[in-house]
Ligand SMILES: Nc1ncnc2c1ncn2[C@@H]1O[C@H](COP(=O)(O)OP(=O)(O)OP(=O)(O)O)[C@@H](O)[C@H]1O
């Protein structure tokens with residue numbers, strides 16, 4: 001059997017080892033261990049305040065940690081400076097609020113990072129941006145400003161903007177929870193296609209159908225800990241812990 005000796009071959013793309021974090025007395029992340037392989041889709045669920053967003057934000061160092069390690073392709077997260085900026089660009093992040101630049105057109109929003117951070121020429125950035133806007137179904141909105149778009153369209157632009165940086169992985173923090181119900185599916189469909197194309201994704205969401213359909217693994221968090229992890233079928237059909245059972249019962253019918 002051929003053994004890969006490449007330095008990145010068998011390594012997880014993202015790895016958290018014994019990560020701890022406090023906010024004052026609150027133990028917001030308690031010995032978090034999580035490893036995400038290339039192409040894997042991990043859905044993170046759990047009650048409000050359980051630390052899901054905090055965990056996600058530590059991965060690209062929007063939050064610091066007290067102890068433990070976070071490795072990207074086996075390398076520790078850079079502390080600061082250019083290396084940190086480069087690494088951040090490699091991890092796309094999409095939030096509940098779309099955070100588009102209000103005074104720029106959709107096209108300018110998607111071109112900005114590649115031109116300013118990656119040093120791509122404007123012509124090339126424009127071409128790539130239009131391609132991405134087409135892929136998320138909003139190419140015809142390219143010259144509008146965000147306020148002229150629906151929430152679902154804005155969130156799809158936000159996804160295109162992240163993808164324009166050619167990230168190694170995408171982190172989604174409740175990307176559909178600020179959307180009107182009729183717009184949720186158009187955003188989820190974009191995410192499903194991204195997953196099918198092999199993008200590595202960590203997705204915090206309450207959309208259980210999405211989790212069942214797309215997740216390779218579900219991670220259930222409560223009180224700052226990963227309480228349970230399994231395939232969607234294992235987790236949704238046979239939750240092992242009382243906390244997961246209670247949580248699943250509490251969201252049924254929503
Ligand atoms: N900057 C902060 N300072 C102090 N406490 C914070 C800060 N950010 C978050 N917290 C607290 O940490 C805990 C975890 O918050 P976090 O946002 O990670 O939870 P979550 O699982 O994402 O919740 P939700 O489902 O409501 O988004 C909460 O109790 C929250 O109040």
Ligand SMILES: [Mg+2]
Nearest residue numbers: 052053054173
């Ligand atoms: Mg959150």
